[in-house]
Amino acid sequence: MKPVLEVSDLTVSFGDVHAVRGVSWSVRRGEVLGIVGESGSGKSVTSAAIMGLLPPGAKVTGSVRLHDTELIGAPERALNSFRGRSISMVFQDPLSALTPVYRVGDQIAEAVRVHQRVSKEAAQVKAVELLDLVGIPRPAERALAFPHEFSGGMRQRVVIAMAIANDPDVIICDEPTTALDVTIQAQVLDVLKLAQARTGAAIIMITHDLGVVAGFADRVMVMYAGRSVEVGAVDDIYYRMRMPYTVGLLGSVPRVDSGGRPLTPIEGNPPSPAALPPGCPFAPRCPMRIDACDDEEPPLFPVGDGHHAACIRWEEVRPHEPARQPPAPDRAPRSERTVLEVSGLVKDYPLVKGAVFKRRVGTVHAVAGVSFDVREGETLGLVGESGSGKTTTLTQILELTAPQEGAIVVLGHDAARLDRARRTAIRRDMQVVFQDPLAALDPRMTVYDILAEPLRTHGTREPGRRVAELLDLVGLHPSHAARHPQSFSGGQRQRIGIARALALEPRLLVLDEPVSALDVSIQAGVLNLLGSLRARLGLSYLFVAHDLAVVRHIADRVAVMYLGRIAEIGRVDAVYDAPAHPYTQALLSAIPVPDPVRERSRERILLEGDLPSPADPPSGCRFRTRCPKFRAELTPDERVLCVDVEPEVRAVADDHGAACHYAKSREVV
Template sequence: MTPVLEVTDLNVSFGDVVAVRGVSYAVRQGEVLGIVGESGSGKSVTSAAVMGLLPPGATVTGSVRLHGKELIGARQRELTAFRGKTMSMVFQDPLSALTPVYRVGDQIAEAVRVHQKVTRTQAAAMAVELLDLVGIPNPAQRALAFPHEFSGGMRQRAVIAMAIANDPDVIICDEPTTALDVTIQAQVLEVLKKAQRETGAAIVMITHDLGVVAGFADRVLVMYAGRPVEVGGVDDIYYGPRMPYTVGLLSSIPRVDTDGRHPLVPIEGAPPSPAALPPGCPFAPRCPMRLDACEAAEPPLFDVGPAHQAACIRWQDVRPRVAAKHAVPVEPRDGRPRQDRQPVLKVDGLVKRYPLLRGSVFKRRVGTVHAVAGVSFEVREGETLGLVGESGCGKTTTLMEILELAEPQEGRIVVLGHDTARLGGAERMAIRRDMQVVFQDPLASLDPRMTVYDILAEPLRTHGRGDPGGRVAELLDLVGLDPSHAARYPQDFSGGQRQRIGIARALALEPRFLALDEPVSALDVSIQAGVINLLDALKAELGLSYLFVAHDLAVVRYIADRVAVMYLGRIAEIGQVDAVYEAPAHPYTQALLSAIPLPDPVRERSRRRILLEGDLPSPADPPSGCRFRTRCPKFRAELTDDERAVCVAVEPSVRLLDKDQGAACHYAEKLEVT
């Protein structure tokens, strides 16, 4: 079978900077090719070059053939004739991929009418059909909506509908699910699979998520520093990688299915800048198997197996890494059982509501957003509680309420034995010293105008700790940075290093309790592993307690001792990590866990997914009774009408099922999902 799209020796440069160097691949009809790489590896530029969408400043050489027709150097008219027809694209950000001022249906109809001779009414009818195909409820009605009236998942469905409107032969998806929550990601991936079945198109899937590729792709191309470093069938790549970078990537991802405590192996260093590539193999400076010969010349792609190539001169010696035992013990360091340890944080029935105001001169209250609606949990000495949930579930609001140290609207917050409702100024200062925070985006949470020295000295000066010089050097040393870099500004560091500075600042005052707000979600996988390991080591070394807020359940499984899953302002399930992950009892936790893609092709293909329907309801108008019932698979399929009546009428509270596992469901039942 001849390939539909064939890319040979593609090079892209912007001025002197070479972004893509010698990319070659071919996709056949019905085949899915996954292109994997970290940020800056040139994967998005490759796809833009294939579509002919690069800015005029870019120089492209090589060959891109679609059905044997050369596209590089083709005239604009020829390009527009096939763009959107034979080859279409799904972008990362569905909001900017749709024009905000046109109705969604009209935009899809426009995509149809550009390439097909149909009347306006026919095109509109086709748009509704397409929306139905991608699973949008009430398609005829929703076609009249504007993009801002759609949720993120629905927008991405509309973009997919547009991409398949003209029955294309190739669909290029550039990080199609990165901006979406896991349960929505699972829905969208399902839609993409369906779209591929319907059209028989070849799909080029560009992503940084090795889990997404595992279940979706037939072949995988791994890119590093603008170059393919390993190409092969999905099973070959995952089970028999021949390039140390691929091995490194695979062993640095935290996985939701292994019982947490295998060590993550970070790749040392950071990806090279395309403007200053090292001589020889670009991965050599970070490679654990480096030889002198590696720096002599850049290795070509060697044939290492049937349809499997790797760019490493030592490919015969490369072995997939075997998981070793975790260095840090699971049990609390001092060996005391949980109930004997003091709680450092106790949240009891916390409620936070925001008024919804309308009008510019006279503000009227038109509603209330119930961001947090009665949340209770506690964190004891030396333990890590992971607070997880999708965006809009109230986890960040909960964290901010705790950090404010003010009296909550309802409920009680007790930090280090002090009730926040009855705090004096001096006590509040003392708590601020013992409780510190690490934010999500290290660049945003470090003052760009301050040197690293001043940033680290600030907490010391605020709490009157004399000359900070020595302590600053100690702190930098503690988080694995060079103390002589103290005079630099945050922007001179890479993402992972910046987050280390953020952690160093939080540790400056030797706190007892650390609140971490998505501390690794802005980092690339190979760097993320290093920061997670650091947090884990610091916790053991300094006897800290963590409240770890995250949306990534795999990271939480790796670092947390206990986990609380939030849904729409309430806790759905809470308990000991392994218990919750191995046998979740709440239908939402079950769906959430089953939605996370595993970087393991065989298991990923064979596992059963619990797909949730629809989107998160608005927190301004939550459903009566159980907040999850509108999307609950159990409510929909398993319960009798009498049982359902209870779900509608009574809001469940967290009920203890086991020694340390509770779920807020009237019909909670343990179920293995991963």
């Protein structure tokens, strides 16, 4: 079959920076090509080049053929007739992809009318049909709403509706689910599949998430430093890879279906596109590097049927042996000493209106009765989607002031009864690592000053020696101390953040999404560092994250939050292997696994709709409005209990509790 879109030898350069260096691929009708790569690998620039959306300074060579038409160098008018009609695009951020001042129905209708000669009314009807197709409830009504009145997932559905408005031949999806929560991601991927089935379009799926691609793509291209380093059928890439980078990438992804496996991070950082190493760009980080690697950049060798890899030693590359699972260590009983205890924590925010006369129009119940404890040497993962109240819980703990309701006991001291001196003393023992290391490090200070700050604050006169120790501890060289945070890569910055948190040898470390801003290969290194530090220094972690796979990897116990309450809490293997709460089950089943065969056979529990507003939570069980069990399995008599009574966390097994009236374990991963 003839390819719909064929890219050959595409290069894009911005001045001296070669962002894309000779990429070739093609897609046929109905095929899904996944393009994976870390940030800076040139995957998004490729898609922008195809659409002709690069900034004026970019120089593009090579060829992009849509059917038989050459797109590179085509006049703007010709491009405009393709954009949105033959090729359409789904962007990462659905909020900026929609115009805020027009109703979504009008925006979709406009997309239709640009390319089809239909009346306004007909276009509106088509818009409503499209909204219905992508699963927006009450489409006729919602077509009149503005983008800000939609949730993130719903907006992305609208963008997809626009993308398929003209039955395109190719849909380019640039990280379409990265900004979304995992249950919403599952919904959106479902819609994309549906859209493809309806239009028969080829899909180019650009993402950094190896799990998303595994279940979605037919073929996969791995990009590194502006080049395609391995391309082949999805099973070839995941099971029979021939490029050490692919091996490393898959080895460094924490997986939700197997805990305890040590991650194998890729050493070093991706090269800067302005200063590429000679020879193979991956050689400096490659565990299989030999001298010949530096001689010249390896071409794509054919290594199998439709499978190419750019490595001179491809014959020797083998997938990672799944590290021998050490016989499950007998779980040591939980330590007797509690470092953090939260009981019945409540935090409301008033919703106020008016600029001069503020009146209260409602209350956001951000946290509504949360209890958990962290024992010495233990890691508790606090997971939940955005809006679940995990960050509020965290700030309440860190503030060390009396909570609105409930109690917070840190290291044996009740936060409500702390005097100033005692509070300062506790701050010394409880430290925090933030999500975005660039924001959390003062850009105007050198690394030395940043690391010395906690030491000086708590009375160390000569912090020099300790700063060097800290830098060494987190795997940075002490000579880096004179530099500013901006001159480090993301992973290194997070290491500085961790070093600062460790400066005072705390007993409890609060980690707020510490790896979610990092690339996969870097993330693995930071996770391993956290693991080894915990073992060496006897730390306790409170690890807040939205990524359940990361939590499974690092935590001993996990608490799943939904709408300000804990849905399920318990030992990691108990919760992941036999989740009892329907929400946990849905959450776990929504996470894609980087394993194509498994992905295809997995059954997803799709949740309907979005998270209800925390200003107006449902009565009784907060999850009942989206609960698959409530909807499908329970009898009307049983439902009464869910509607009337808010469930408390009840033990379903040893150290495993779920807040569901009808909790029943089920294997979903």
